[in-house]
Amino acid sequence: MSSNPELFPAIGSVAEQTQKLPVEQQTVEVTLDEERPVQEIESLCMRCEEQGVTRLLLTTIPYFREVIVMSFRCEHCGFSNNEVQSAGTIRPEGVVYTVRILARDDLNRQIVKSNTCTVSIPEIELTIPPGRGQLTTIEGLIRDIITDLSADQVLRRVENPAAYEKIESILQWCREVVGDGDADDADENAAVDTPKKASESDRPFKPFTIRLDDPTGNSFAEFVGGMSDPKWNMRTYHRTREQNVELGLVAPDESAAEPPEEEPIGGGLEGENEEIFNFPGTCSSCGHPCNTLIKKVNIPYFKDILIMSTNCEHCGYRDNEVKSGSAISPQGKRITLKVEDREDLSRDILKSESCGLSIPEIELVLQAGTLGGRFTTLEGILDQVYEELAEKVFASGDAAGDNGAFENFLKKLKAVKNVEHPFTLILDDPLANSYLQNLYAPDPDPNMTIELYDRTWEQNEELGLNDMKVENYEEDAQPTAKDAEGAAKDAPSSKDAEGAAKNAPSSKEAATVASS
Numbered sequence: 001m002s003s004n005p006e007l008f009p010a011i012g013s014v015a016e017q018t019q020k021l022p023v024e025q026q027t028v029e030v031t032l033d034e035e036r037p038v039q040e041i042e043s044l045c046m047r048c049e050e051q052g053v054t055r056l057l058l059t060t061i062p063y064f065r066e067v068i069v070m071s072f073r074c075e076h077c078g079f080s081n082n083e084v085q086s087a088g089t090i091r092p093e094g095v096v097y098t099v100r101i102l103a104r105d106d107l108n109r110q111i112v113k114s115n116t117c118t119v120s121i122p123e124i125e126l127t128i129p130p131g132r133g134q135l136t137t138i139e140g141l142i143r144d145i146i147t148d149l150s151a152d153q154v155l156r157r158v159e160n161p162a163a164y165e166k167i168e169s170i171l172q173w174c175r176e177v178v179g180d181g182d183a184d185d186a187d188e189n190a191a192v193d194t195p196k197k198a199s200e201s202d203r204p205f206k207p208f209t210i211r212l213d214d215p216t217g218n219s220f221a222e223f224v225g226g227m228s229d230p231k232w233n234m235r236t237y238h239r240t241r242e243q244n245v246e247l248g249l250v251a252p253d254e255s256a257a258e259p260p261e262e263e264p265i266g267g268g269l270e271g272e273n274e275e276i277f278n279f280p281g282t283c284s285s286c287g288h289p290c291n292t293l294i295k296k297v298n299i300p301y302f303k304d305i306l307i308m309s310t311n312c313e314h315c316g317y318r319d320n321e322v323k324s325g326s327a328i329s330p331q332g333k334r335i336t337l338k339v340e341d342r343e344d345l346s347r348d349i350l351k352s353e354s355c356g357l358s359i360p361e362i363e364l365v366l367q368a369g370t371l372g373g374r375f376t377t378l379e380g381i382l383d384q385v386y387e388e389l390a391e392k393v394f395a396s397g398d399a400a401g402d403n404g405a406f407e408n409f410l411k412k413l414k415a416v417k418n419v420e421h422p423f424t425l426i427l428d429d430p431l432a433n434s435y436l437q438n439l440y441a442p443d444p445d446p447n448m449t450i451e452l453y454d455r456t457w458e459q460n461e462e463l464g465l466n467d468m469k470v471e472n473y474e475e476d477a478q479p480t481a482k483d484a485e486g487a488a489k490d491a492p493s494s495k496d497a498e499g500a501a502k503n504a505p506s507s508k509e510a511a512t513v514a515s516s
Contacts, residue, residue, distance in 0.1 A: 038055050038056070038057050039055065039056045039057075040053055040054070040055050040056075041053070041054045041055075041056065042054075043072060045072075045074035045076065045077060045079055047074065047077050047079045048074060048076050048077040048079070050074060050076040050077070051074075051076075052072055052073055052074035052075065052076070052079070053072070053073055053074075053075075054070060054071070054072045055070070055071045055072075056068060056069070056070055057069040057070075057071075067084055067085065067112065067135070068084070068085045069082075069083075069084055069135055070082070070083045070084070070085065071083075081132075082134070082135075083115075083132050083133050083134070084112060084113075084114070084133035084134055084135040085114075085115075085133055090216045090217065090218070090247065090249070091216060091217030091218070092217075093217060093236040093237060093238055093239070094213070094214060094215035094216070094217055094236065094237050094238070094239050094243070095212075095213075095214055095217040095219065095234060095235070095236050095237075096211065096212065096213045096214075096234070096235045096236075096237065097111075097211070097212040097219065097220070097221035097232070097233070097234050098209060098210075098211050098232075098233045098234075098235070098387070098390075098391075099138070099209070099210050099211075099221050099231060099232050099233075100207065100208075100209050100231045100232075100390065101138060101207060101208050101209070101210060101231075102207045102231060103205065103207075104179070104205055106138065106224075106231065107137065107138045107139035107142070107177070107178070108137055108138075108139065109137060109138050109221065109222040109223075109224065110135070110136070110137050110221075110222040111134075111135075111136060111137065111138060111141065111212065111219070111220065111221045111222065112133075112134070112135055112218075112219055112220040112221075113133060113134045113136070113141070113212065113214075113219055114133045114214055114216060114218040114219045115130060115131060115132055115133045116130050116214055116215060116216045116218070116247065117130060117133075117212055117213065117214040117218075117219040118130055118212075118213045118214070119141065119210065119211070119212055119213075120210075120211045120213070121208060121209065121210055121211075122209055122211070123173075123206075123208045123209065124169075124170050124173050124208075126145070126170060128145070138210060139178055141210075142174050142177055142178050143174075143178060145170075145174050146171055146174045146175065146178075146180075149167050149170060149171055149174075150171060153167065153168065153171075173206075176203065176204075176205075176206065177205070177206070177208070179203045209391070215239050215243040215246075215247060216247060217236070221234075227414070227418055228411050228414040228415045228418065228420065229411075229414065230390070230407050230410035230411050230414060233383075233386060233387065233390065233414075235383050235387070275295070275296070276293055276294070276295045277293070277294045277295070278291050278292075278293055278294075279291065279292045279293075279294060281310075283310075283312040283314065283315065283317055284317070285312060285315050285317035286312060286314050286315040286317065288312065288314040288315070290310060290311075290312045290313075290314075290317075291310075291311075292308055292309070292310045293308070293309045293310075294306055294307070294308050294309075295307045296325055297375075299348075299350065299435055300441070301438065301441050301442065302350070302435045303324065303325070303326040303433075303435075304324075304325035304326050305322055305323065305324060305325050305350060305375065306322070306323045306324070306325045307320070307321075307322055307375060308320070308321045308322070308323065320374075321353075321372050321373045321374075322350060322352065322373035322374060322375040323352070323353070323373055324352060324431070324433040328431060328465070329431060329432035329433070331432060331452045331453060331454055331455065332428070332429060332430035332431065332432055332452070332453050332454070332455050332459070333427075333428075333429050333432035333434065333450060333451070333452055333453075334426065334427070334428045334429075334450070334451040334452075334453060335426070335427040335428075335429075335434065335436050335448065335449075335450050335451075336424065336425070336426050336427075336448065336449045336450075336451070337424070337425045337426075337436055337447060337448045338422065338424055338447045338448075339378070339419060339422060339423050339424070339425055339447075340419075340422045340447065341419060342418075342419050343439075344378060344419070344447070345377065345378050345379035345382075345419065346377055346378070346379065347377060347378045347436060347437040347439065348375075348376075348377060348435070348436075348437040349374075349375075349376060349377060349378050349380075349381055349427075349434075349435070349436050349437070350373075350374070350375045350433075350434055350435040350436075351371065351373065351374045351375075351381060351427065351434055352373050352429055352431065352433035352434050353368070353369055353372050353373045354368050354369075354429055354430060354431045354433060354463070355368060355427055355428065355429035355433070355434040356368045356370075356427070356428045356429075357370070357381070357385075357425070357426070357427055357428075358425075358426045358428070359416060359423055359424065359425055359426070360424055360426070361412075361416070361421075361423045361424060362409065362412040362413060362416055362423070363409075364385070364413065364416075366385065368429075368430075371384055371385070371388065378425070378436075379417070382413075382416065382417045383417065385413070386410070386413055386414065386417060389410065389413070390410060430455050430459045430463065431463065432452070436448065
């Protein structure tokens with residue numbers, strides 16, 4: 001490896017170097033010591049069992065990693081196949097890339113889809129399960145969808161008309177995206193010419209979103225103009241044990257333990273932090289029975305909190321929320337952090353539902369209640385803010401008529417997410433139930449200031465604290481002895497009741513008065 005530092009040259013330099021070679025030398029067999037980057041290996045064709053040729057290209061994708069591009073072709077039966085494999089290690093975290101395609105030029109973005117990557121297009125409810133690895137563009141991926149789904153449409157029209165209509169609507173949408181004509185206007189048996197690029201089409205274009213979810217982290221989506229691209233977003237996540245088993249990183253029975261004891265149902269929240277409580281309820285999305293799991297956690301140098309998680313097995317609805325597990329603080333709290341480098345993004349943050357968040361440098365202000373209660377990292381909370389704003393505003397089309405103002409705001413927010421320049425984060429919680437990790441604890445953090453303040457009457461009124469009485473409330477709930485005596489004196493005696501009965505008119509007198 002040390003004798004040949006260009007074992008994985010950049011893909012751009014590989015393309016330039018290959019184009020300079022004569023045509024007859026661009027695909028000849030080479031060794032690692034030669035300048036030609038493509039290697040050829042004889043391989044068995046799995047279709048006709050004759051010898052074919054596999055071409056290997058070891059290259060590096062900028063801002064990503066080393067990959068191996070493989071192309072197989074059999075001259076005997078004409079079978080060909082292309083595939084991409086990662087040449088690096090599996091990342092410790094999974095990754096989700098979200099790209100918003102707002103114009104036809106965005107279809108030229110390159111993507112690397114590994115064999116463990118799931119691709120989804122929410123607008124048409126299409127999910128492509130993990131399959132072979134690909135190095136292509138978004139337009140190429142859409143054309144592959146058209147090719148794959150069109151293969152058995154003639155048979156589906158006869159056997160399953162409902163599935164045919166559903167898939168045909170997806171195919172029609174894909175053809176409109178890439179700018180092809182309607183399939184009904186062309187002869188299905190006619191020869192198909194090489195289609196022109198979608199960016200050259202003048203047909204109307206409908207924006208959509210494409211999402212790549214890869215638990216190995218070996219997939220990639222190209223950004224334009226740097227990582228501050230407002231149409232591009234990357235989010236990492238920790239793999240579940242089931243995903244580690246599917247990837248072969250953990251044996252299925254490696255961590256199999258004895259079955260856990262039955263979880264307590266409700267009550268006893270003052271128990272150990274290791275307990276998880278299961279509360280049956282109803283899903284707010286579909287109305288089916290659904291359980292909410294609650295766990296009590298102690299945050300060092302702060303207080304106890306309750307983490308609540310709801311996951312509906314019927315409709316897939318999921319919700320996570322954090323609430324305070326301690327008494328109401330007598331004062332509010334304002335936390336100000338000066339973020340200077342990416343290390344600050346790893347700080348744990350607890351943003352309660354009563355906490356407001358603001359970043360003055362980009363004029364970002366989140367009112368109390370936005371995003372609910374969240375316990376994550378500073379990077380995680382900024383990712384959530386970006387995804388909520390980008391997905392909802394781009395999806396609704398509200399950003400189309402603002403002359404690019406919202407897109408510029410997202411660029412600023414992306415720059416803040418990447419800490420391209422220092423910024424200030426302010427958490428203002430009148431209930432003091434929010435927390436930001438102090439990296440120097442128990443010593444003071446030089447970049448963080450914590451200010452305690454007295455709540456105003458309006459804040460207490462909004463929080464319902466003015467009418468809340470938590471001390472000596474028994475006196476209001478139970479009448480005193482003097483109150484009982486006064487009530488007895490005011491009550492009519494038995495003699496008064498008898499007198500009232502004697503003075504009351506009889507039924508005949510009452511009838512006479514009524515008739516008169």
